[in-house]
Amino acid sequence: MTLSAHDTIGAQAREETAGSEAARGGAAGSETAASKSAGSQVTSSELLTVHSARALAGRNVVFAGHGLPTLAVSLAQHTVAPDVEIVYESGVTGARPPVMPRSISDSILVPGAASVMPMTHLFNYVLQGQRIDVGFLGAAQVDRYGNLNSTLIGEDWEHPDSRLPGSGGAIEAMAGAAEIFLVMRRHTPRTFVESLDFVTSPGPKKAAEAKAGAMPAGAGVTHVITDLGIMTRFARDEELTLTAVHPGVDPAEVVRQTGWNLKVSPGIETTQPPTPSELALLRETLDPTRIYLR
């Protein structure tokens, strides 16, 4: 159950819902429609990791959890973004662990790292201080503007049907990072919803509608990477738009699996399948014992 938790901050929420409670019956570890049609054996985890890595081109400082986002950053270091570095919520920067970390607080991240900051530095100077280019988050629910819920499922906040882990540092990542990449293993109407049960981490449009408080510094969610395709949004009031589907996925299916009337880009593309060299890096160099690739 647990070592598969990967996403990040606040968003072991997604692990929670995926693992046991809310959203059973997904595709983790199975071949995707895309990979089947491509005739290869690319797993859902590999697909999401490769596309997360490619989206990091041009970025330098990434706030990420262990597991899939860490793998994605490692792959990006070997491919599209040689200088990209991870900052972990535990305060570690520039980690060079000999094996994959089991969590963001795994002590194996410390020997050989560039720095270990106390949490005051991480939350005040790095996140609130707007030093992060991209933050990876997961969530139990996302809406059309990229607002995220990692707190609870149900209508009664005091007695929710399913209580999730809560924010952790997700709110601060959303507010402080220049942009957020959301990785969702299962694209379903239960996770891509018209209305969140709880807005844990608001995007800038939602924040602007509120009465008080500092406006977030970042653009909110700019990329959503799922087992079906990729959605993007860039302007504050812009909705998520389906800009690419994985090979073999019908855009109409993505719309059906989304709880709102998902916009589809007129110029929608088909993603390029993971290349042999990307897969070789993941399988032979970065996660040879398949702790996270599953």
Place this chain on the structure above:
Amino acid sequence: MDKTMGLRQAISTYLSDGDTVALEGFGHIVPVAAAHEIIRQGFTDLVLARMSCDVIVDQLLGANCLKGLISSFIANSSAGSLHELRRRIEKSDPEPLWFDEYSHGGMVARYQAGASKLPFQPIASYRGSDLAAKNPQIKSVPDPYGGPDIHVVPALNPDLSIIHAQRADRHGNVQAWGMLGIQTEAAFAGRRLIVTVEEIVDEAVIRSDPNRTIVPAHVVDAVVVIPRGSHPHSVQGYYDRDDEFSRQWSALARDAGAVQNWIEAHIRGTNDHDEFLAALGSDHFERMAIHDAYSTPVNYGGRA
């Protein structure tokens, strides 16, 4: 002044029923042995402050020590759910739990205000979050310098803070390395402070590397040596994390009766942390062994 003390005496001296107690440590150097001693002594109506929850939160809840929780992440780290905690929140089973919820940034700000003896701390991240709607303690105030309103969170000053560290001298100068979390701020914010450590070292060892000291002696009320006091969490340079233990807890705690049985057998049924560890089996800790990785000493210099 020698502040060393046994764990039983330190807890009974500095904790009272109804106190707010902070147990901090972010998946590393966590005062687990101290939490177990709180259970053994049967304290009740405590409010626990703990940013990132873990097995000790379920255990303190199961032992009926807590009436409230102040936290920002309530899963069992990456090991799954804390089911005793979820039963309390989702079903008020066996009774409701007062839960004062923040984000990690909010908890950091609360401890900083508490350590600084300020009434509150501004924070920039809550605009538009339902967390601010759910928790009336998250307020917004005008910026007296002309900017837009800003959210603030109240100071957190626990009656007692407890942290764990690698080592201290007998006076209470505490040295820690690896991931340091919010321990220094929690220590200064506490009205009283107990530090549990893996070992007591000679004062000369501390003084050879004063930058390694995260809490100076004048803040500390009691120093308790308690080897493996952080298990199942790691202590950098001493032992690794016991992920299997944490995962097994998340499986076990699905059954409320199993939680009660575990607490009876492993906490109330043992006299102290040494007995707790012994009951896990002499070979239990082999998989937590680590190899050495020393830093290069720095030159502090001296006047020629």
